[in-house]
Amino acid sequence: MRNILIIARRDLRAQFNSPVAYVVIGGALLLLGVLFFLLPRMGGGFLEGSFWERDRASMEELFKYLPLLMSIFVIPAVTMRSLAAEKGSGTLELLITMPVRDSEVILGKYFAACTMVLILLAATMFYPIVMFKMPWHLGQLDWGPVWSGYVGCILFSLAAVAIGMMLSSLTESDVIAFFLTTGALFVLYAIGWIVSAVPGAAGDAIGFVSFQTRYESFARGLIDTRAVVYFLSVAVVCLLVSFRSLESRKWS
Amino acid sequence: MSNDVMIYANDLSKSFGSFRALDKINFEVKRGEVVGFLGPNGAGKSTTMRILTCFISPTGGSARVNGHDVFDESLKVRESLGYLPQRAPLYLEMSVLEYLRFAADLRNLDRDTFRRRATSVVEVCGLAQVLGKEIRYLSHGYRQRVGLAQALIHDPPILILDEPTSDLDPNEKAEFLDYLKQIGRERTVMLSTHNLSEVEASCARAIIISGGRIVADGPLDEIRAKSGRVRYVVSVQESSGNAPYRGRGSPPKRGDVEEALGKIAGVKKLGEVPTDERAHACELVSERDVDLRPEIFKLMVDRGWVLLELHRDSQTLEDVFRSLTIGDERRNRHLGAAADGSDQDEEEEEDENDREDEEPGRAGRSEQSEKTAKADRS
16 A cells, blocks of 8 residues: 555656646646637537526536546546556666565556546536635536536546556557547547437447446436446456556566 | 575576577576676576566576565565666656655655665765756766666665666776675675676676576686687788898798698687788687697797797687677677678687587587577578
8 A cells, every 4th residue: 555655646746747737737627618618509409609608507518528528638648658658668667676566556556647637627626616606606506416427527537547547558658558548538438429329239238338328427417326336347447457467568 | 595595596488479588597696796697688688687676577497586486475576676777767757866765665664764875875876966856857877876776775685787887987887886896795786787897897706698598607717717718819020121031031921820820739710810011910729728839939930930929818708708609699690791800700719619519508509599590591
């Protein structure tokens, strides 16, 4: 446990010592702001206008864009360095020849990456607080879906970060790790859009795998235990794969 | 296995796919020994060190470090090791002090011990000036020192250093080797290098590895004597320029000297050494226990030639190293078309080696190079 924390602390510090953390978190918040406030929404075939024109006290839009943004930008950028860059530069060799277990290395890096994503999530809390609580009162906000939305986002990130770690452990280049992760997470998210278009068992199967479908209920205020179990098991499986992949250096 | 054996490798093998990087190597390193691990590039030095530091696992055989098996008790092995990998890979975004503290934390050093150890390590490695600097701004030499510092921070009983001096300047090198000698009294140090003078400066014992096999292992003197040969350089006047020629008759022609020297009994190898047009120079190699100097002198007197120089030296470690590991180099050269004079020299040496395959190590090596040659063809 001690070693996990030491490794996680080092990784976090490395993220914040380099511009990566600031660019990622700052960029994500900026993009989110644009998407949330300025982008008009399509609803039921009608253009409903941007947040200001809709005149509704709802954070729904935030939870619509947040997972997508995290999938294609934040999580790949956070996890790309965790193992791939260390393998590429050889620093992994020094780390692993210290008296630490491989599992501690994986978990330490996973904790660090999750913490980064949680920092971003915490920063988005600013939106509802500022608009509906502290200086301004733009309306009566239903806080239930906000909390469940955050629970969903957290579970979503736990799984997505583990996927990123896994892909990062399979390559030695952080650029490749970034694009692999972006691709994988985007596909897992985007297949949710075609669920209704695919009939029968195939559609069900897609819905079962899709991160978007799993996540949607949280955004509506529903904590679905099946989704909880799904996200957590994806995380565990991917971490196990990265652990094995790290171990495989011994045999290759 | 006595308690004093700190590193013990038994039939250690490692294959990467069909490539045998290590082929059943055996060695022991005792407490208080500083051992130089020598070999050409790609001979298996780093592979061996990575196995000993539990970074990779052997495909066959076993290894014990400080009495612990590298496979079953890898944590204990790593606790008793200080390791500096090749090229000293460090976290570039950390400062030197941060990095040392990170290493110390993972080594479970408490704050006071860290402070005490850090002070001495920083002094030894000459890092006082750069403690607060980020590693990315340091030169390679300094990075190497930081790498050393992290290997020493927990005062390990065993140090494994993979080419520790490759990026140091000559002064730093000398200082570092002195320091190694000093700490090597109570500790076990294994350092790999292909620089022979370093081994001569700091190690009492060397292990020479080539093509994944150990070709020599023992005290330096023994290794030097291993080839059991003596080298002579003879140069005979060819033309005197403006000065009168002091010999009898006319000066020898090209080839005469070589031919005559080749007839002396006991000459194992003969080659011409390039000189200016005033002299013929030849290099002779003989067994250690015969002295060819009287014979050479007699030849000169009989022919009436003018002997300008005759000198005899036993082979240096470098020569031994070259003759022991040459198979490797030849294999590498198969692909390259470039061959200059020095290469030709080596070629001759090889032919010579091939002729007398009486030493088991050598026989094994040529077998090995045959194998690879086959692999190359297929």
